[in-house]
Amino acid sequence: MEDRFRRRIDYLRMSITDRCNLRCLYCMPPQGVTSRTRDEILRMEEILRVAEVAIQLGINKFRLTGGEPLLRKGVIPFIRSLALLPGVEDIAVTTNGTLLLEMGEQLWDAGVKRLNISLDTLDSEKFNRITRGGNLKQVWDGIEKVLEIGFAPVKLNIVALRNFNDREWADFARLTLDYPLHVRFIELMPIGTSWTMAGDSFVSCEEIVSVIEQELGELNPAKSGVRGCGPAEYYTLPNSKGSIGFIHAMSNHFCADCNRLRLTADGKLRPCLHDQHEVDIREALRSGAGDRELQQLFHKAVALKPANHHLATGAPEAGRGMCQIGG
Ligand SMILES: Nc1nc2c(ncn2[C@@H]2O[C@H](COP(=O)(O)OP(=O)(O)OP(=O)(O)O)[C@@H](O)[C@H]2O)c(=O)[nH]1
Ligand SMILES: C[S@@+](CC[C@H](N)C(=O)[O-])C[C@H]1O[C@@H](n2cnc3c(N)ncnc32)[C@H](O)[C@@H]1O
Ligand code: SF4
Ligand code: SF4
Numbered sequence: 205m206e207d208r209f210r211r212r213i214d215y216l217r218m219s220i221t222d223r224c225n226l227r228c229l230y231c232m233p234p235q236g237v238t239s240r241t242r243d244e245i246l247r248m249e250e251i252l253r254v255a256e257v258a259i260q261l262g263i264n265k266f267r268l269t270g271g272e273p274l275l276r277k278g279v280i281p282f283i284r285s286l287a288l289l290p291g292v293e294d295i296a297v298t299t300n301g302t303l304l305l306e307m308g309e310q311l312w313d314a315g316v317k318r319l320n321i322s323l324d325t326l327d328s329e330k331f332n333r334i335t336r337g338g339n340l341k342q343v344w345d346g347i348e349k350v351l352e353i354g355f356a357p358v359k360l361n362i363v364a365l366r367n368f369n370d371r372e373w374a375d376f377a378r379l380t381l382d383y384p385l386h387v388r389f390i391e392l393m394p395i396g397t398s399w400t401m402a403g404d405s406f407v408s409c410e411e412i413v414s415v416i417e418q419e420l421g422e423l424n425p426a427k428s429g430v431r432g433c434g435p436a437e438y439y440t441l442p443n444s445k446g447s448i449g450f451i452h453a454m455s456n457h458f459c460a461d462c463n464r465l466r467l468t469a470d471g472k473l474r475p476c477l478h479d480q481h482e483v484d485i486r487e488a489l490r491s492g493a494g495d496r497e498l499q500q501l502f503h504k505a506v507a508l509k510p511a512n513h514h515l516a517t518g519a520p521e522a523g524r525g526m527c528q529i530g531g
Contacts, residue, residue, distance in 0.1 A: 205261050205502065207509045214265060215433045215464040216258050218251060219530025220279065221271040222469045226300050227336035228324070230363060230398040230405070231526050234336060246471045248282045250489050252289075254467055257498040259291040263465075265433045267296045269530045271469065274303040280310045287315025294433065296320065298361070298531070302338065304346025312353050318431065319350055320359040320388075325369050326376070334368065351383065357430050359386040359449070364407040373412050374419040380446035388436050388449035394515060395478065396525025409450040413439075416448065423448060433463065459512030465505055466530050473505035474529060478513035 205213045222239050224232065246254070255266060266286060273279060274297070287295055297311065301321040304311075311319075323343060325331050331340035350358055362369065362376055376387045389412045394402035417423055423439035426447045430438045435458035436449035452458070466474040471486025483505040488497055 205263075205506050207506050209460075209509070209511050211460075211462055211509070213463055213465060213506055213509075214263050215267070216255070216263050216265070216467060217267045217269055217464055217530050218255070218467045219270050219469045219528070220248075220251060220268050220273050220282070221245070221276040222528045223275055224270065224272040224300070224527055225275060225302055226272070226338045228300075228322075229334055229336065230365070230392060230401060231396065231531070233397055237525055237528060240470045244470045244486075246467075246469065246486060246489070248276075248278045250471070250486070251467070252282065252285055253489060254485060254498070255286055255292075256289060257495055257502065258465075259289060260495060261499055261502050264291055264293040265296075266292065266294065267298060267433070269298040271527050271530075272300055272302070273297055274299050274307055274311075280307070280314050283311065283314040283316055294318075296433075298322070300335075300338070301343035301346045305342065305349050308346065308350045308353050308355070312355065317355060318357050318359075319355050320361055321347060321350075322361045322363075323347070324362055324365065326372055330368070334365075347385075351385075356384065357386050357432070357446075358384070359388055359430075359432070359436075361388055361390055363390045363392055364409075364412055365392060365405045366407050368405070370407060370415075373415050377416045377420055377441065377448050380444040380448060381441060383445060385446040386430050386438065386449055387446065388451055390451040391454040393453050393478070396527070406454065408455040409452040410455060413450065435461065453513075454515060457512055457515075459510075462509065462512075465502070465509075468524075468529055473501060475505045475508040476510050476513065477529060477531070478515060479508075479510050481508045483508070 296318050298320045324334050328340040392406050426438035426440050436451045438447040438449045440447050472482035474482050483501050485501050
């Protein structure tokens with residue numbers, strides 16, 4: 205599919221649950237968000253049907269996210285079925301890593317070969333604080349486990365936060381010397397819970413580059429690139445096993461290259477992360493709509509894609525938080 209700005213849309217990010225076992229300060233309120241009822245959430249067979257229709261329209265890359273996607277009951281058989289659909293070229297998962305130690309092997313066997321794992325600090329006490337209760341060792345053991353299994357690339361997502369992880373950027377960068385990890389610094393976006401904290405906590409990727417270069421020397425653009433469908437720009441340190449990526453969603457947005465649609469856990473096609481428009485596909489699925497009708501809903505969503513987000517100039521709230529939309 206192509207949108208009205210001639211962008212090719214071939215990537216669907218599917219939020220398979222709005223629930224999470226962590227409560228990251230910038231993503232969720234302490235009590236969590238009110239989850240949709242079981243009936244409101246798409247069943248696994250319904251999500252698979254959406255994927256089939258997406259494939260008919262040229263979408264061949266899928267990402268499972270949430271909430272915490274590995275909490276969703278039936279996620280492994282679902283991935284196995286998704287991987288068997290003709291036309292699927294890439295299945296990736298964005299996860300907080302808490303369940304990787306026990307689920308890594310099953311994920312691999314089901315057909316996932318690469319993972320993005322959120323990890324905002326290498327300090328146990330700070331990790332516990334930012335996630336409101338998480339255990340760093342549990343996540344780190346999971347990371348070592350998936351590296352051992354052979355997942356590649358394994359990417360770490362680090363939301364850059366002033367007065368929180370601003371002394372750790374070089375430590376994260378150093379990890380790439382010892383491990384085949386792709387550490388990615390993400391600019392904090394004002395959405396949901398982080399709407400109010402973005403002003404004080406925001407750090408630009410430019411600043412992170414300069415801090416890392418002061419400590420570790422010049423970063424070079426990654427020669428061979430890093431497999432992925434997203435907007436990160438990758439650099440390397442000499443003799444590193446991994447790379448250092450930057451996701452500058454705020455200071456220099458990448459919307460001109462936007463390639464994606466989202467499916468929310470409650471069955472809405474979402475044209476843009478930062479735009480309230482949504483197209484309901486759940487009712488059509490449940491009232492027996494045929495492929496053509498479902499395809500039309502995809503076309504409707506693609507037609508609603510904005511040229512870019514307007515966060516810098518005071519865009520209206522996204523309407524829901526990252527964990528609900530599928531960040
Ligand atoms: N502005 C914007 N930011 C996004 C979008 N999708 C993801 N992001 C940001 O990018 C971060 C990393 O996303 P991931 O889920 O790891 O996926 P990715 O980096 O796009 O995926 P790959 O390159 O395929 O590995 C998210 O945490 C968001 O902060 C998007 O559509 N728009
Ligand atoms: C919403 S989570 C869902 C998947 C999974 N629970 C995880 O944490 O990886 C997806 C990604 O969104 C990022 N994220 C959440 N809120 C954000 C914000 N306000 N700005 C930038 N990234 C954000 C998280 O750090 C995480 O990497
Ligand atoms: S960022 Fe991921 S792990 Fe953290 S609260 Fe949001 S959904 Fe949960
Ligand atoms: S903010 Fe919207 S237009 Fe920009 S990259 Fe994200 S989804 Fe695409």
